[in-house]
Amino acid sequence: MPTDVICLVSGGLDSFLSAKLLMEQGLSVLCVHMTSPFFGDAEQCTKWENQYGLRIIHHDVSEAFVNMLREGPKHGYGKTMNPCVDCKILMLREAKKFMELHGAKAIASGAVVGQRPMSQRRDVMNTILREADVRHCLIRPLSAKALDPTPVEKSGLVDRSRLLGISGRGRKEQLSLAEKYLPFSGIPTPGGGCKLTERENARRYWMVLTREKEPSVKDFLLANTARQGWRIQGGNEFWLSFGRNKRDNESLRLLQSEDDVLLRFPGIPAPLALARHGIKWPKDMLISAAKLTLSYAIKALKESPKATVVFDRGGERHGEACVLADRNQLWEPPSWECIREEIRAWQKKVMEQKRPERNGNIPHIAAEKSADAT
Ligand code: SF4
Known part of the structure; x- marks a missing residue:
């Protein structure tokens, strides 16, 4: 027609x-x-x-x-x-x-x-x-x-x-x-x-946009999925996603990249978790992520607060550990107020520059931090 x-x-x-x-x-x-x-x-x-x-x-x-x-x-x-x-x-x-x-x-x-x-x-x-x-x-x-x-x-x-x-x-x-x-x-x-336009989502997206080196479509799809956690340690930032339901868990499997680590708890009803670039994470960070994820395994916790977590990489078993559930692990992403300040600071900087060619630079916080330090 x-x-x-x-x-x-x-x-x-x-x-x-x-x-x-x-x-x-x-x-x-x-x-x-x-x-x-x-x-x-x-x-x-x-x-x-x-x-x-x-x-x-x-x-x-x-x-x-x-x-x-x-x-x-x-x-x-x-x-x-x-x-x-x-x-x-x-x-x-x-x-x-x-x-x-x-x-x-x-x-x-x-x-x-x-x-x-x-x-x-x-x-x-x-x-x-x-x-x-x-x-x-x-x-x-x-x-x-x-x-x-x-x-x-x-x-x-x-x-x-x-x-x-x-x-x-x-x-x-x-x-x-x-x-x-x-x-x-x-x-x-x-x-x-x-x-x-929604703050809770913007909070997730801004973290991905500014903390991931080369944020991709898949990254933003991951940000839409599951619960999200961010943690800063030793100048590095760690991004954790853990499932709220079966659908989230399936998405986490699908969105897994080569250098990610998937955390699973065999034999018990527990969420899956995805450590983005997890192969580079120190062991204590993976353990912390596992403790937090296990704390959301409500049914399993009625039996025991302890469980074995398996770390998978590229579909293969990469390691395992015995962990104790702990909801107090510090994985809360920055508040909306902090994110809003970052967005405002970025806007201000761009407007001050009167929109010159920005060499494709998004406000990559990690890059800016290291540039400031030199
Ligand atoms: S960014 Fe979102 S709200 Fe704004 S025009 Fe595009 S779709 Fe609409």
Whole structure:
């Protein structure tokens, strides 16, 4: 089926409404739902297609997104760890590829002027247009009349008079539109849900981004999994993940890398734990991790607080020890307040530098510490 417009859908109400508004004009719309470890859910696409009568394809932008984080988002972070402006630019660039691939003539997004403080301010929306190089093809159907006419509207592809002029943070208009365009299907949440806006997740991600030498997609997937612990000793930082349930345990096995050590307690119902780069860990650190992990084996502890932990590397038994459960092992990651300070310090530094080429430098704390020491 030929496609007129590629519409970005996050899973939030505004993007679905944008697609529906264009379809009402008789345009053929192909929706693209982008995913990464931080946002999106590919499994929802089929459900949304049936529920809202849309054509939706899924596109994984994990690698590109993690690269952007590693290089440091040019426009900084929002309230938490959300690099919204860089994210929008990245998504529009990706959408442009789909537009060309499908021979479409325009890209639509659910952006509403003034709705979100970081990426939907009028001046920022213009920056996004420019940097994503989509000025000639982007339309924002919900806010079109609150903005200057776009080349797509002028070309006649889209009838501007049938688009809307919503602006501001209110949700009233969108909610009444939902009743018209998405009846009987349940009103989707306002946004698509992004983990980077949540403090608890940001706490995990920032640690990975700044403490891992070359943070990868797999690292952020690991940060999404299980309980997380961090510990600093002798200038080194140690990252521990331990399962809360069977699903976490399975994920830990799948996310294991070559230099990781998997901690397991054979013969008893206990969580698995993953020591990232564990082959480099001193023995006392692995033992400490095992003591903490065992303290979460509630059923097994009713029998005995002692158990044998086996250290696996590359699927092979690497060693073992007898440990005593101990919840007081110090593996608590830094508080959100500390992380927020680090993010602010990074932002300040970047802004002071007036965004020069940062040589791909993310705020790698370990590197900075050693540079300070010299
Ligand atoms: S909230 Fe998350 S998904 Fe949405 S624009 Fe910001 S970074 Fe991107």
